Amino acid sequence: MSKTLIIPLIFLIATQGLAQEGVPTSYEWRLPLKTTSRKDLSAIRWDPNGQFMARRYKHLHTGIDLMNQGAGEAVYAASCGKVVSLYATEPNKAVMIQHHLPSGQIVWTVYVHVTRIKVQVGDVVTSKTVIAHLMNENQLDKYGWTFNHLHFEILKRPRKNKAGKYLSYSTKCKTKEEVRMHFLDPIGFLEKAWALERISKKH
Numbered sequence: 001m002s003k004t005l006i007i008p009l010i011f012l013i014a015t016q017g018l019a020q021e022g023v024p025t026s027y028e029w030r031l032p033l034k035t036t037s038r039k040d041l042s043a044i045r046w047d048p049n050g051q052f053m054a055r056r057y058k059h060l061h062t063g064i065d066l067m068n069q070g071a072g073e074a075v076y077a078a079s080c081g082k083v084v085s086l087y088a089t090e091p092n093k094a095v096m097i098q099h100h101l102p103s104g105q106i107v108w109t110v111y112v113h114v115t116r117i118k119v120q121v122g123d124v125v126t127s128k129t130v131i132a133h134l135m136n137e138n139q140l141d142k143y144g145w146t147f148n149h150l151h152f153e154i155l156k157r158p159r160k161n162k163a164g165k166y167l168s169y170s171t172k173c174k175t176k177e178e179v180r181m182h183f184l185d186p187i188g189f190l191e192k193a194w195a196l197e198r199i200s201k202k203h
Contacts, residue, residue, distance in 0.1 A: 023106075023124070026079035026099040027200075029193040030127040032111060032152055033066055034074060038127070039194050041187065045069070047149050052185045059171050060179050063110070063153035064186045072136035075150055077125040078109050078190075085158070085166035086117060091143035095119060095131050096158065096166055107184065108158050110168050112151035115139060154184040 035043035050065025077097055085096040094112040101107065114132035125131060140148055151170075158166040169182045 023082040023098055023100045024080045025102055026081055027102060028127060028197060029079045029190055030076065031066070031190070032076050032078045032109075033069065033150060034076065035069070038076075041190070050149060050151070052183075052187065053176055053179055058174070060173050060176065062168070062170050062173055062179055062183045063112075063151050065149040065151055067149045068134045071134065071140060071148070073134050074130045075111055075114050075132045075134060077127055077129045077131050078152075079193075080124070080126040081109070083119045083121050083123045083125060083131070084108070086119075086121060087112075090115060090139070091135070091147045093117060093132070094168075096155075096168070097125060097131075106157075107189075108155040108166070110151075110153040110155060110170075112153070112170070113147045113149065152186055154186050154189050156182055156184060 030038035031041075031044055033044060037043050045067035047065035047067055050061060050063075052061060052064055054061040075095075079099055081097040081099040083095060084098045087094040087096075091113055093114050094110055095114060095117060097109045097111075099107050099109065111132060113135065115135050116133040117131065119125060119129070119131045134150060135143065135147055153168060153170065155168060158168060161167055169178075173179045173182065
């Protein structure tokens with residue numbers, strides 16, 4: 001077998017292995033914060049400086065920043081999936097969830113600047129699952145009101161540290177090409193998911 005065939009085959013086996021870890025298929029997607037409609041982008045407040053690929057200090061912004069509707073509010077999983085990693089240090093506490101799409105593709109959602117995490121690694125969640133909360137007023141006074149939002153990412157594939165823990169590339173991407181290599185635009189992804197959901201309900 002040629003080397004050109006071996007590499008894609010290894011990647012396929014690795015991807016299938018991840019898909020078979022008891023992760024339910026993610027058919028329905030929702031915004032990760034409670035709004036009048038969790039399928040309406042106009043129902044959410046956005047940080048104007050927190051757009052996808054916005055310039056940030058020494059890197060580009062790899063997700064979108066959703067402004068909290070009220071300090072300490074609940075954060076939900078965007079779709080069903082499996083919790084694969086937690087980050088325990090404030091103000092950058094985070095949850096990472098693995099999702100298996102109907103197409104067979106696997107993506108990972110990341111929820112950053114959260115607190116009071118309600119899930120553990122290995123938990124299976126749905127879009128109705130409260131996975132954490134945003135910071136309350138006391139925490140924002142301590143860490144800074146610049147953290148009064150949810151940083152939400154959709155990873156194509158996470159990296160791992162030496163201990164085997166899943167990590168994002170949040171501060172690693174210096175160019176748009178690097179961002180596109182590792183991340184999906186959350187807005188475009190959600191809009192496409194909702195369009196597919198509408199089509200499937202018509203059939």
